[in-house]
Amino acid sequence: MYASARPLLFRLDPERAHGLTLTTMDALHRVGLSSLIATPPQPLPTEAFGLQFPNPVGLAAGLDKNGDHIDALFALGFGFVEIGTITPKPQDGNPKPRMFRLPRHRALINRLGFNNQGVDALVANVSRAKRAGILGINIGKNKDTPNESAADDYLFCMERVYPLADYITVNISSPNTAGLRELQEEQALRRLIGTLRDAQERLAAQHGKRVPLLVKVAPDLSDDDIEAAARVLSDLHVDGVIATNTTISRISVQDDRRADEAGGLSGEPLMNKSTTVLRMMRTRLASEIPLVGVGGILSGADAVKKMAAGASLVQVYSGLVYRGPALIGDCVEAIRRRREAPSRGNLPSL
Numbered sequence: 001m002y003a004s005a006r007p008l009l010f011r012l013d014p015e016r017a018h019g020l021t022l023t024t025m026d027a028l029h030r031v032g033l034s035s036l037i038a039t040p041p042q043p044l045p046t047e048a049f050g051l052q053f054p055n056p057v058g059l060a061a062g063l064d065k066n067g068d069h070i071d072a073l074f075a076l077g078f079g080f081v082e083i084g085t086i087t088p089k090p091q092d093g094n095p096k097p098r099m100f101r102l103p104r105h106r107a108l109i110n111r112l113g114f115n116n117q118g119v120d121a122l123v124a125n126v127s128r129a130k131r132a133g134i135l136g137i138n139i140g141k142n143k144d145t146p147n148e149s150a151a152d153d154y155l156f157c158m159e160r161v162y163p164l165a166d167y168i169t170v171n172i173s174s175p176n177t178a179g180l181r182e183l184q185e186e187q188a189l190r191r192l193i194g195t196l197r198d199a200q201e202r203l204a205a206q207h208g209k210r211v212p213l214l215v216k217v218a219p220d221l222s223d224d225d226i227e228a229a230a231r232v233l234s235d236l237h238v239d240g241v242i243a244t245n246t247t248i249s250r251i252s253v254q255d256d257r258r259a260d261e262a263g264g265l266s267g268e269p270l271m272n273k274s275t276t277v278l279r280m281m282r283t284r285l286a287s288e289i290p291l292v293g294v295g296g297i298l299s300g301a302d303a304v305k306k307m308a309a310g311a312s313l314v315q316v317y318s319g320l321v322y323r324g325p326a327l328i329g330d331c332v333e334a335i336r337r338r339r340e341a342p343s344r345g346n347l348p349s350l
Contacts (some may be wrong), residue, residue: 002324040077040327055079061138084138110262212239230284271296282310300334
């Protein structure tokens with residue numbers, strides 16, 4: 001069905017097509033016809049962060065910022081869905097147009113800017129959802145909050161979503177909120193994540209459950225920045241790291257007429273860059289900290305490359321625009337084959 005609809009959707013403005021797709025998906029789910037869009041894969045149980053995932057393929061944050069579509073998204077076959085990024089107060093984000101397709105490169109550029117209805121709206125939506133899998137909630141700061149006060153915004157969101165989240169992701173890596181990525185600098189990162197880790201332990205005692213805390217990093221970090229970030233995140237014993245967000249680099253799409261649009265680039269051109277950061281993080285982080293690989297996955301083979309680079313789970317987003325929901329099952333089955341393949345030590349000699 002998506003293959004037939006895609007040419008029509010690609011004639012629309014990307015943000016309008018995004019909204020129309022989600023509205024149609026919800027309508028089909030309400031009448032029990034989600035199978036017209038996707039056939040969910042067979043389970044492939046995967047453990048990470050102390051959680052049991054139905055399968056290791058999830059939806060990255062950004063597609064469902066307010067948690068309006070949780071149950072319809074799970075019906076597509078995701079093992080986990082991450083909603084957000086959410087901020088304390090509602091905000092409109094950046095002026096439109098703010099999403100752009102680069103079809104020749106199977107890529108997107110977005111400069112949405114944390115457009116969302118505020119954390120209280122998300123909490124209300126999550127409270128109504130049935131949730132057929134693991135739900136992550138991605139938190140950020142409002143654009144008018146200075147970095148010196150950023151921890152207050154993250155704490156505000158964290159305290160409100162904690163009772164409902166299966167895990168919480170701290171987004172300090174979007175390129176579309178001015179100054180946000182400065183929070184990845186070593187000392188700023190240590191202060192922020194240290195504060196949130198203290199709050200995590202307090203909230204665990206208060207609610208009688210420990211919700212894992214993950215940090216999402218950028219693909220544009222230098223080698224020294226990766227070393228520093230891994231050191232801080234290991235020292236503070238975060239539960240997981242998501243590698244990576246979108247990139248500000250345009251090297252791989254510089255021949256495209258849209259290349260000069262501001263914002264984060266995602267899709268196929270991000271694959272190698274994000275996987276390199278993933279691999280570097282895996283070799284530098286404490287071994288007990290799992291990684292989620294995201295960025296540039298458009299096939300099952302891409303998902304397997306992320307796993308080979310050290311990911312325990314993967315997430316997709318832009319790939320859905322070009323491949324549709326069939327990408328989910330493709331990734332699950334490729335990872336299943338990788339798991340079932342005999343190790344080299346068990347192969348018969350020739």
